[in-house]
Amino acid sequence: METPRSSILQGTLDLMVLKTLDAMGPQHGYGLARRIEQISEDALLVNQGTIYLCLIRLQQQRWISAKWGVSDNNRRAKFYSLTKAGRRQLQAEASNWERLAGVIGRLLRLSPGV
Amino acid sequence: MLTSLLRLASRLAAIVAHDRHARELDAELETHKAMLAEEYRRRGMSVADADRAARLRVGGTPQLHDAHRDVRGVPLIEDLARDVRQALRSWWTQPGFAATVIVTLAIGIGANTAIFTVIRALLLTPRPYANADRILTLNETWPEFPGGRPVSLPNYRDWAQQSTVFEQTAAVSWGSVTVNEGPSTSLGTGSPTPLAANPPTSLGPVYVNGSTVSPSYFDVFGLRAALGRTFAPDEDQPGRDRVVVLSHRLWSSRFSADPTIVGRSIRLDGEPHVVIGVMPPRTNIEFLDIQLWRPLTFEVPPARGSRVLRQAVARLKPGATVADAQTEMTVLAHRLAREYPESNKGFGVLVRPISRPLGLDVEPSLYLLFAAVGAVLLIACVNLATLALARGAARTRDVAIRTAIGASRARLVRQFLAEHALLGMGGGLCGALLAHALVASMIRLVPSTGLRAAFPPDTAIAMGSAEWVFAIVISIASGIGFGVAPAMAATARSILAAIRDGGAAGVSVAPRYAQLRRTLVIAQVALAVVLVTGATLLVRGFFTLTARVESGFEATHVLTAGLPMPATRFQSAAGLNAHLDDIEQRLRSEPGIRDVAFADSPPTYGAPFLTRFQRVGQTVVPFMQRPVAGFKVVSPSYFRAVGLRLLDGRALTDEDRDNAPLVAVINQAMARAHFQRTNPIGERLLMRRIPLESSTSAAGPARRPSALVDSTWTIVGVIADEGVDPFDARVAQPAVYATREQHPRANLALVVRTRDDPNRMRETIRKAVVALDPDQALPDVKTVDQLVAEDVAPDRLRSLLLSTFAAIALALAGTGLYGLIAYAVAQRTREIGIRLALGATRRNVRALVVRELGPLVAAGLAAGLVGAAMVAQVLRTFLYGVSAADPATFAGVVALLAVVSLLACYLPARRATQIDPLDALRL
16 A cells, blocks of 8 residues: 655656656656656655556646557557647756755755855 | 546546455556565565565555555545445434434424415416516505495596506406206296206206406407407497306316317306406416406496496506506596595505405414414424534543544534535425425315415416425525534534533533534523513414304304395396295295395405495484495394394384385494484484495496486484404494395395204205205305314414414424533533532532533523514414403513523523532542
């Protein structure tokens, strides 16, 4: 039984999915899960099935679209791709993160007593 | 914002496409697992290991489906849908619970909605004119009679001139007429016109209620005619007053909604009148069935002491209140009393809003009914709460398992409430249908006069959208209401305790649960006592009312009918009486008729026309200070025809004609009130004779009243009181009877005693009368039995309704009580089984049960007694002949309910002790 995700982790997962789709083009669920596992070193996906929860949410917000297709080993799979709105969202999210990282970085570099 | 909306739209759509989404997810997961397994195989795992590893990695499919569905759809709606489906399925397998609930609720909600419909129609329907809250009626109060009474014209004129709070005033008097069709051929001579010259009209004459009014009447209400116009200011002058305004209903029914009616001449009481206007539909201005209006005209204005106006109406100036008006008018009345002591001393003014007509205080009855049905609904809910409690207890294990697999308490409570709300709606729907039927039958049961008069004739007493909303709201509220506490109780227990104890019956209950149960027992018993006591008192009163219809006459074969005759028809009293003689002779010649008589009012009406009298030999007092008595003009055969018992002296005879000494017969009430110590026979009374042309009647005030002179009348006999029941105010009134020869009066009613069934003589009588005069309308042909029934109808109807609701309440209370206690006992089946197994006798066990429940029942009885006493006080006015503190009733009810409660304890206990202890333990 998994613990409920915090919204921060949820947002991170969203971002990763969008970025992966942006970088690698249309992917199916397995591909995305594998990629995210590799990058986050298993921190973000306790079990791989939960990627589908993220995917349906992103679909509802019209940031990704889905289409049934055929994978490299001839399996029928649903492929997800980034929409224009998704790309815009990705850019916005990315700049948010960078700004946040910058602020926190500066904060952490402050020496005691300042 | 937009994304949220889009998301919501997707989610709602997903509910519908549920299956497709589930299948697609399955497919995706399969593919995912397959690909992952392939990867593991590539890394060197065996096929079996790879599959298993892949499955583990992807995670549990059912949980995933659930989570996916929650994200994908709208969980609330889906859960609700599932709850509903499950509820329906459980009812299908166990219809008993659902059926009981729905029937109980249907009765409670149906009754409430029906009463609400009636209340709304009667009290809350807006009046058809604007500013209804600023329009008032003004009546005089007479020193002898409280309440509003007729008004005198000079007084009205002074009010209109001297008051400062009114914008507009008008005077209203009677004006009922016979409507004929077409131009007149009869010229109002002393004798009826020959048949040949006056062919019968196609529709026949009809007698309608009308009013004579000041020209400003419709302006007071701000009403305009739908066709034509209303009265011009000068149309109350003699010569210009032969005009009439018709009601919409009369115009449609009688004149076929003829659009050219305006300007046409129609005959009213034989006189041609020009129709100048037709009012819009549903313009029921006062609470009377007024079908036409004519101008109030006097050739000679009546004296101040002669009160010929039914009432006055007025519209307040903006900013003025009813209280202001009453204050000002009271001051004005005092001033007039000082200025004109002879006619006005002791006379006041009563001001009422138009929406609260005189003598129609049905409001208390309606609110009482509302309270009664509200109580029934309350009992129904308590019953249902009991049932729900029982059901909740039976599903404890169910609840425990669900909690164990992750359902939150809120979720479970929601499920219970959904089921109950659904039951509530089911009950509400049936209840609304029941209400519909109830309202329809209530309208049918109410007779045309009596209670029906309390409803403006055009009132639609039907269920409108407001009533449906009401029904829906209280049904959902009831459903949730009776479900909340049991739902909370059922889900309040800890999981472990439930599973450990094995669920179902025989479990030691959580404290809150037991407390609720105890409270319910006491409440149920108390409510039952209150309702059963109230019911018994009412029912006893009802029987008293129907049984004790005492009357001074024997009237099983008597038929009455109105004989309205226009005042102008007969120039002299001799002509009128000769005409009546003709009618009498004609009817006597009919074989089925035993006796014919005339009277100015039907037998059950007492003596509505009043006179002031002075006993000769006592000090003479001014006219207006003389005592009042009823004065009834009858033909001598009246006493015989109606069967009025003669108590002393002689009755009136045919010898008491115009030129003979004036004689009168008094009734017992008069003898008791004014002749306690002397024998009335031979005593003389000074009373004023009202000449025929000066009398005020239903046709309106006399246009040319002349001065009245005292005459001396000798009392020759005493007869029994006319009247209907001991509680009828009319019976207590003293009355004097005189012959129609010695005191002619127009518009006498016909009274006929038949040999056989009076209902079969209606047509014969009608034909005979119309043969003599085709223009004669014969309204209100009724047997005396019908008149009596109509008289008591409002009280009877109310008693019947209350008794019915009380009986329903009794049934509900009884079964609810039994069910509650039976359930409480059944709950302890396991415990009982243990005790039996350990060696207790059956008797011990039964005693145990009674011992626990006994105090609760006793507490309920005590509380109920107190409540019943209070309710009985409130009901005092509706208890005919039964004391509100009747010890027999109270004792009987307590005894009855104690027995019922004991039975309710004993029987389930007996049943519980009869099962094999092993079975009990296993449950």
